[in-house]
Amino acid sequence: MCLQKGRGIGLALCVALPVALSAQIVDQWRYTLEAPQGPWQTAAYDDASWKKGNGGFGTVGTPGARVGTVWRTKTIWLRKRVPLAAALKKPALLVHHDEDAEIYLNGQRVMALTGYRTDYGVFPLADEHRALVKQGENLLAVFCKQEVGGQFIDVHLIEADQVPVLPTPEREVFRSDLITPWGEKVTDQNAWQSYPRPQLQRKQWQNLNGLWEYAITPVAQREPPKQWQGRIRVPFCLESKLGGVQKALRKDQALWYRRTFTVAAAERTLLNFEAVDYRCQVMVNGKQAGGHRGGNTPFTLDITDRVRVGENEVVVRVEDEQEGFQLRGKQTLDPRGIWYTQVSGIWQTVWLEQVGASYIRNLLIRTDAATGAIKITAAVEGGAQALAVRVKDGDRQVANSVGRAGQEVLLTVANAKLWSPRSPHLYALELDLLDDGGRVVDSVASYAGIRTVGKAKDAQGHLRFTLNGETLFHWGPLDQGWWPDGLLTPPSEEAMVFEIDWLKRAGFNMIRKHIKVEPRLYYYHCDRLGIMVWQDHVSGGKGAKWTFLKPDPVDAEWPDEHHVQFMLELARMINTLESHPSIVCWVPFNEAWGQHRTLEVGKWVVQRDPTRLVNIASGGNFWPVGDVVDAHRYPHPGFPFDQGQGGRFDGFIKVVGEFGGHGYPVKGHLWDADRDNWGYGGLPKSEEEYKERVATSIRMLNELRTQGIAGGVYTQTTDVEGEINGLITYDRKKIKIPAEQLAELTRVLFGK
Structure with missing residues (x-):
């Protein structure tokens, strides 16, 4: 135990080894970030309009902090009521403050602390303040002011010689009032009822979205909980508004789900999860049915041996560490800047289908524009091997063939x-799997868009993108796919369609899908509406030193086990999406985030899918692999042509993979009006200035086009949490630049 003198009132006793919990710890506070009017320190004050949050309050990473609610503003006012069964003999305050704090007990100031601490300290109440402590309810009121660096405040009323061991706080996610028009219409009955696998469709299926029971337990618990804590609306994650829970899962916790379903016949039964973040185990009728690691792609479990005719029970156990080498994209435990709220658990559709002993498991569809060819490879389970395929254009059959599985x-x-953005024609496919007697044992529907992706030099010797042999400038937004109500999960299929359609009308012919894998229906609508996609891999892990496009880059060092998982998840993404004609480019790395073994990764992707282009590291460290050299520049676009000396960039298509990011706040449509909402280059003084900044960036991109730049990506489609640099607000209710006006501005990008 040590003594520490604080400036102001109080003497701190720093207890190195806290004793067991001796009094009730109250972590629930009322708080406000705006200066309250009236005697806010008193018990009679009405704080019903203040927000609720779990203590302590501050930023993750502040030394010694146990953050229950993130607080980032300069000032905060807090109140909580502490019940005591009896008056304390040696009353004291257990305090961690960063920075200055004023503490009131039952209406009177008892302590003023300046500066900051890096741990909790015990501050005995002065003799003249001990009488304020009473049996029954006591009011603690606190004001804290922050100037620089980390910040934190937490206060507890305790016995000075019985310092409690503070529990790990239940960390609150930020609860914004924002909701999209589609989110307003979501119910337990209509949550994501669309068939989720558009390129391998069966008529019979069962949707398992809707209300499930849930519980959160210590991560060490392996048996299903006996008591469930509430209901969660699947497929929305634990932290989301639409999920109905809005709790943050800690890495020392497990998230459990439970529901029942009915099976009418004893057939082969497949349980499909479109995405679960991050690691899960599944039990059916009390028996293990399988598991999965990786939070971004679909997986299927054959539960035939676990189900019975009639009612069945499914339980899902989830762990989500968020940090380390786990691939997680923009998710973080401490949302700020370009990092957003974590997403844990089921976040895409869960569904069931029954098939025969032999069935089509997967389809690979490739095409060739020069010959009009559609090439289909079917992966099949079971003994049937014959495959009959028909191609239709509307009601008219235009081709057919018979082949073998595999x-x-x-x-x-x-x-x-x-297929092209100007004419996104899709052919319908009908496939029958036949047994040795010629009987149909499985039938699926699919589609194909015939197109060929390539590159070619123009008259000036600059490499350009081609589609079906024609040069095409790639112009798209950085599209992160976050939503204020569903987080990574769109509120509905209609919401996704609105966004893709708006981008198309706004003059874009491409979308850079930024470090997120969308539901498979998203790519179907890109195929149908005619917009190309650059598909990023989801990032995570240790990053490399960011040297941009300069010579002699250095990769990050990754352990073999984490590299293997990175490659497994990359392969799964390609396996899932490679038949979509809209996807024209794979992007394994964003900037230098998790950039490692770049040449190895790039060569693998080139060999794995020779039908598409590879942008190895958008804005990251340049290594000579793949097809694209990509620079990021904010706020206005630019490209370091001088760094290509000695032919370093020869043979690579040059693009500006991110630029813009011009921010404009729309009052009433901000995720959190109290935080530092921002855009690149500072915020404009007016809407007119904002629009002129966007127009200037587009003019500059067009100038770069004449110098050999073949594509540009504008940041971004929508605002996301504190980033207010979207063309549309985060709730999708206000469009900052009309689609027609934006299309007119960008028309120059497609000129000669």
Whole structure:
């Protein structure tokens, strides 16, 4: 035990080894970030309009802090009521403050602390203040002011010689009032009822979205909980508004789900999860049915041996550490700046289907624009091997063929209608799996868009993107796919369609899907509406020193086990999405985030999918692999042509993979009006200045186009949490620049 003199009132006793909990710890506070009017320190004051939050309050990473509620502003006012069964013999305050704090007990100031601490200290009450402590309810009121660096405040009323061991706080997620028009319409009955797998469709299926029971337990618990804590609306995650819980999962906790479902017949039964973040185990009727590691792609469990005709129970256990080498994209435990609220648990559709003993498990669809070819390879489970395929254009059959499972089936469409943003034609596919007697044992529907992606030099010798042999400038937004009500989960299919359609009308022909894998229906609508996609891999892990496009880059060092998991999740993403004609480019790394073994990763992707282009590290460290050299520049676009000396960039398409980010706040449509809402280059003074900044960036991109730049990505589609640099507000209720006006501004990018 040590003594520490604080400036102001109080003497701190620093207890190195706290004793067991001797009094009730109250972590629930009322708080406000705006200066209250009236005697806010008194018990009679009405704090019903103040927000609720768990203590302590501050930023994750502040030394010694146990953050229950993130606080980032300069000032905060707090109140909580502490019940005592009896008056304390040696009353004291257990305090951690960063920085200055004033503390009131039952209406009177008892302590003023200046500066900051890096741990909790015990501050005995002065003799003249001990009488303020009473049996029954006591009011603690606190004001804290922050100037620089980390920040934190937490106060407890205790016995000075019985210092409690403070529990790990239940960390609150920020609860914004924002909700999208589609989120307002979500119910337990209509939550994501769309068929989730558009390129391998069966008529019979069962949707398991809706209300599930949930519980949060210590991570060491392996048996399902006996008591469930409430209900959660699947497929929305634990932290989201639409999920109905809005709690943050800690790495020392496990999240459990439970529901029942009915099976009518004893057939092969497949349980499909479109995405669960991050690691899960699944039990059916009390028996282990399988598990999965990786939070961004679909997986299927064959639960035939676990189900019975009639009612069945499914339980899902989830762990989500968020940090370290786990691939997580923009999720963080401490949302700020360009990092957003964590997402834990089920966050895409859960569904069931029953199939025969033999069934089509997966389809690989590739096409060739020059010959009108559609090439289909079917992966099949069971003994049936014959495959009959028909291609239709509307009601008219235009090609058919018979082949074998696991082998490429070639179908050629005469005078084929090619897929492009101008004409996104899709052909319907019908596939039958036949047994040795020619009987159909499985039937699925799919589709294909015939197109070929490539690159070619223009008359000036600059490499350009091509589609079906024609040069095409790639112009798209950075699209992060976050929502204020569903977080990573769009509130509905209609919400996704609105956004893709708006971008198309605004003049974009491409979307850079930024370190997120969307529901598979998203890519179907990109295919249908005609907008190309650059698909990022989800990032995580240790990053490299960021040297941009300069020579002699250095990769981050990754342990083999984490690199293997990175590659496994990359392969799963490609396996899931590679038949979509809209996807024209893979982006394994963003900037230098998690950038490691770059040449190895790039060569693997090039070999794995030779039908698309590879942008190895958008804005990251340049290594000579793949097809694209990509620079990021904010706020206005630029490209370091001088760093290509000695032919370093020869053979690579040059793009500006991020620029813009011009911010503009729309009152009433901010995620958190109290935080530091920001955009690149500072915020404009007016809407007119904002629009002129955007127009200037587009003019500068067009100038770069004449110098050899083949594509540009504007940041970004929508505001996201504290980033207010979207073309649309985070709640999708206000459009900052009309689509028609933006399309007119960008028309120059497609000129000669």
